[in-house]
Amino acid sequence: MRLLRFALVLLVSMVALADDRAATPPAQPNDDAYTAKIKEFTTAPYFTSELVDHLPASKLPAPDNVLGHIVGAPNYLTYPHQIYAYLRELEKASPRVQMYTIGKTEENHDIVMIAISDEENITHLNLYKENMGRLADPRSTSPQQAEQLIAQTVPFYWITGSIHSPETGSPEMLMELAYRLAADESPMYQRIRKQWVTLITPVIEVDGRYRMVDVYNWHRANLGKPTPPLVYWGHYVAHDNNRDAMGLSLKLTQTAMKTFLEWHPLIMHDLHESVPYLYDNTLGTSPFNAWLDPIVTNEWEKIAWVNVDEMTKRGMPGVFTHGTFTTWDPSYLYFIANSHNSIGRLYETFGNGGADTRERELSPDETARTWWRPNPPLAKALWSMRDNTNYQQSAILFSLDYLASAREEYLRNFWLKSQRAIAKAKNEGPAAWVLPGDDPRPQLQADLVNLLQRQGAEVHRVSQAFTVRLEPAKKPQPPETEEPGEAAMAAAKTPAPETHQFPAGSFIVRMDQPYSRIADMLLDQQYYSADDRRPYDDSGWSQGPLRNIASFRITDQAVLAVPMEKLPGEVKAPGGAQGDGQVLAINNNAAPELATLRFRLADVAIEVADARFSSGGISYNAGTYLVPASARAQLDGAARELGLTARALPAMPTVAHHRLAAPRVALLHTWQAAQDEGWYRIAFDNLHIPYTYISDQVVRDTADLRARFDVIVFPPVRGNASAAEIANGIPLWNPPLPWKKTDLTPNLGTPDSTDDMRGGMAYAGVQHLADFVNGGGLLITAMDSANVPIEFGISQGVGLTPSRQLHARGVVLNTRFLPTQSPIAYGYDNKLSVYFNDGPLYRVTYQVGRFGGGGGAQPGEDRPTGRGSPDSPDVPQGRPYAEPAANPRPKPWEAPYISTDVSENELRGLIPPQYRPRVVLRFADARDLLYSGQLSAGQELAGRPAVIDVPVGKGHIVMFAMNPVWRGETQGSYALLFNAMLNYDHLDLGKPLPPAGAPPATRPVATEQEKNPQPVKPE
């Protein structure tokens, strides 16, 4: 079988060789030693192409001169500084190479980029950058000027390697590619060099690469033993480093964004290695992102098919495009290009997770012949780093060679896409987005305005109020009756659009600018049909609602004519202390910066109002900070910096208040997965919230956690891990797995360190958490981390309901606050949009073992056969009618009704009032639940608890079913977490508690307030 294939491949290769691509002119002999090694390390003749099966000799240093081995040699991975050293040698030796440092990582390593082109082009890089900038903005470049620029400009093709640290091959391959592009004199390379500048960032996740090489070196020194898992990639997150192109939280994404806006590369190409053998993942499958210009999706197709075609013709198995990846979510690094009028590309090749040569077995799923994969990979193959190098490099070279013949076409498309992005305001719309100047959360609004600007979008501001028409929220529905009666006709008529006045200070994001698409993509609402394929990642991300600020989509063209000024740079909410008085009040508007302020003024006795109050004609929310005037100077500086306004009150208001804690916070991670907690860590770091970073082993080994901490925040572990999985951690049956700094692994041991990653918090840790909470501490959980207290019985009264049909993959959902007066709700209105990702379905009870959470009864469901309609009372004959007992059905967020008739026998199962779970936030009803994304069987989630406060002993557990801190996109829900933390010792406020020392209640009926689902918060 294999022999036959070999023969066929030879034949095919010889046909393909008829072109000039591999023609090494006689003047340039091969580097024979290197070429021999390429052959040796390529495991089958069909795992290569004529482009990469040899290396031309030249005066330039080949990779083996510096590394000591060829690229793709087994058993070696190269550290970033070694890669940089090689590229510097190349730069020194070749006038075709220029190297740049484009940024720094969180751990202070350089991120670099090299430019390779012909000698002449290299001297014009600044001109080309400038030209690309002019083509990027057709407002100032006429079609005639554009044609001139197109003729004179050599565009940039930017390749980024190893964003995903266990995908190790691209940094190696890119060294060899750099050499070939600089050294090969054959016609194909001359074409590429003349028509394009190739930009190469060999490693974009530099911190992660250092750790990965360490782990691999550990593996080489401990062959046959299980390897420490790469629990940390970058400083904060693992594979989610490729989900940051919306929030721009990470240095690598910030660097890529900044570099993109400086160079305007026509193509950005990100390299991955998780699919055999070459999947041009750019295309993916339906649904495609709905905000892209169709021109770019056509460009993806054209370029992808060149790869598939050329490599298939050469008999290379397993080359395909489309696949099952839904190209919807714009959070991937390569989407920076797609959302900014360039072209983003992504390859998945096949890596072995290191540099070992291994016999790889693929699943039937991976080798199935499908319509998009008529040439599938092999079920079994010996696979090497060199094979991966051959595939990646061949595909890039075929792409570059194709593009060398189509430079002007793609440059023209770039200008055209930019022009169409500007025309968006008048064509498809909207005309603009408006963020109103009277938003009660100016800090969160400023943060979004600054994000849009960092995305390259222009934001304008008005100094005067203006009025525009608003579109009706929903399309008019046709009448349901067949007869077009007068009323039905009236209902079907388009409702007149309302007008709305926006105040001075409002921000306008115009859609007649080159980067209208990214702004629209971030701000718009996402509808993802439940009938479509399950999304590969988040399906909704609307940044207005997730940041709890108002955003208006305006289609009225009049908005474009409103007098406005372009913002010159970053904005900040106004802040500082105003007026004179005994006390300074900072209204609580659920801004995350309030938490920053609390810790900044940790020594100041800050009181918080327990309820709303008014003073000097201004209304203040519950949770308002009351700071003594003695701290004024300190407060003024901090408030200015944080964009918080403190107003002087003549005296302490009469409203009840309590002392705001500055708690000792621990952020808890496990050694099995430290990905989702990274988003919490970066949020805390950016906001300067002090915390101690602890592992589950610290919980296991610390008997008295309460002595060290007031609050333990336990972010999601994997989203759906069971309590046992979390507690057990990595199994103990193998030798120890160190994560620490040693001579062999100098880059491990951060951000946390251990001699042995195995074993989780274990039963001892579960007990310690129980003791911590019982002793007055607050444990905050999100998604699966709540399984520990629920399943081990630390908490009572909260249960999990298995979901049957629910699908909610990364969606924006609407929630409602219950009228609890809980401090967790401080600063919020009665509604909030939150991020939810197939999280747990909770139910609550006041009686152990008897859960509620059902829906309401259908009319007549419970009545016996008798007189009247399904809703009629059943009237026994022969006596006066007496009203039967109510049979209240609990709402999904409510505990089952408990009768007033409770016998002593039943008392032992009743949870005393002071220990009953309190639902603070619930998901909206089914018809209002979805804001953005794909939601299927939403009725299973509708009305269920979203945030529950469970009193346990002297402390509390606050459980989030949604995830309040996610990818730098959910700032609107941060304050739920911070409110809980800062009020950890006052979470029972607003709860009717029995007097201290009273015996357990014998009439544990829900209070009127608890039964009343009407929100008391203002709309």
Ligand SMILES: [Zn+2]
């Ligand atoms: Zn990847």
